[in-house]
Amino acid sequence: MARSKTAFLLSPRTLAAAAALVAGSGLALTVLAQNFPVTPQQRSTAEQVAAAGVPLSELAPNAPDTYTVKSGDTLWGISGMFLKSPWRWPELWGMNMDQVRNPHRIYPGQILYLEKVDGLARLRIGQPPAGTALDTVRVSPRTRLAGLVDTSIPTLPPHLIEPFLNEAILVNDAETLENAPRIVAVPEDRVLITQGDRAYARGMTGTPLVERDPRVSDNFRVFRNATPLRDPGTRQVLGFEAKYLGSAELVRGEGVKDVSSATQAATMLVPATIDITRAKEEIRVGDRLLPEPARMLGSYVPHAPVHAVDGTIVSVYGDAVAMAGQSQVVVINKGLADGVETGHVLAIQKAGRRIVDRSKDGERAHLQLPDERNGLMMVFRSFDRLSYALVLDVTDVVRVGDRVVNPR
Structure with a gap:
């Protein structure tokens, strides 16, 4: 049965709402990702x-x-x-x-x-060769109305990756965090705010938070306590990962107000107005905001890197977590600058133990057992020097400091 398509013109705010629906729907994410x-x-x-x-x-x-x-x-x-x-x-x-x-x-x-x-x-x-037994299901013709929804299956379960596309906040330098707008006031007689509440924010330098431009997103991620991520070997800071608290929408941009009196001319800064649209945790004065990035939808087709990769797990996503298991997200110290891209599959190496071999004559030899493969992970988002990866399968716990290399 032929189906017709209807075109709609959407405002920027409607498009933003549609993006939010995509973020909340694994199926929708799958449709776009395919x-x-x-x-x-x-x-x-x-x-x-x-x-x-x-x-x-x-x-x-x-x-x-x-x-x-x-x-x-x-x-x-x-x-x-x-x-x-x-x-x-x-x-x-x-x-x-x-x-x-x-x-x-x-x-x-x-x-x-x-x-x-x-x-x-x-x-x-299609149908297998003759002689292969299959269950037969008889159906009767009927008419069914359905939207143009793509039902093709995804590469990976969308719910495992989607939260990190929506929540993870990773920036390359401390200056970005220091200059990020901050919440300066909440409703009167309130210390903490949550979804549906209004708050007020301004930039560190006193410049407008955001001008109302239809080409610029009005959506922000609220974060706290950015943690430096260091290379385990060189101790160089590769980036900063901030704790995601929720999301906010800009209602009014920052401005000034004339407060002149009969004796004195003066103006005062008026902070920007934001509404909290999502709260994973309670939000308070001092928390900061960064513009919500564009949706990063990838095909997520697993493939091995064509070049040699030898990296290290530098962080496990979550609060005070140093170990990970299957279906958890980790950060590795390789990114776009190292040729690591979305879909790269890497093997997780468990470091071999150091043991002492005691011979019959009393000699003691210190031995280093070889590293053994502990599982697989797939990169689903890459930054300049860091990448997020999903642990696909594992035989033992994954720890910060474990190596990641090309799969065999």
Whole structure:
């Protein structure tokens, strides 16, 4: 049934509200995230694999012959079913480029099956070869009205990454923090404020907080206690991570008011007016604000770096946390300047213990056991010298100071 599209003209404020809806909806985030072109590197890899197929030795030991995609699946999970290395998703796509033209678009209900010929495997979509038993579901024709919603499955569960796209505050230098506008007053007889409350803010230099410009966002992130993130080896400050408290919207910009009297001409600064639109924690005088950045939607297609990466975990996201587990977010000391980009999959290395070998003749030898792989992580947002990464799987706890390197 043909469906028509209707175009709407939206004001900047309406667009901001729509962005907020996207931020609150994992599905919406998934819809936008899937709408990205295939990168030349992904296409090149896929074309190479499509030409020859994948050796059976590269398949996962328990790779299923057939699999029906379900709602809630992810590309990472499906890739892990069929391949030993889930980050090699372009190769899984490349097994069947004729049918899967965009690796970001796999849909629930599609049947995937492995075709194995002459020691090679290709992934097909559609009905499997004759003789494969499948459940049959009989349906009757009916009419259904539905919006133009993309139901393709995401690379990773959106709810694991989305909070850090909305909340994480990471800046490169201390000057940005020192010059950030600050809250100077809250409603009378109040010490702490929360969602729905009004407050007043000004810049450190007394300049206007923000001019009312339709091209500039009126939305801000409220933060406190910016912590320097240092390179574990050099102790160099790579950036500052601030504690996210909530979000605010600018109502009126900062200005001046004439308070002249009969005997004296004078003006006074009038702070900007803000409304707290979201509060993760209670907000107070002295807390600071930074403009909310543009939405950073990525395709999140996992892939190994083409160059050598040898980095370190410098922080675990959260309050006073030094260890992380699966599905937690960490900060590493490699970023855009080091060639680290969104989608890069890195192996987490657990440092080998130091032991003492005692021989029969009483000799004591100090030994350093080799580092062992402890899991995988995927970078989902990169800054100049730092990156946020999601721990995808892990065999033991991840600690600040653990190395991250290219996956094998």
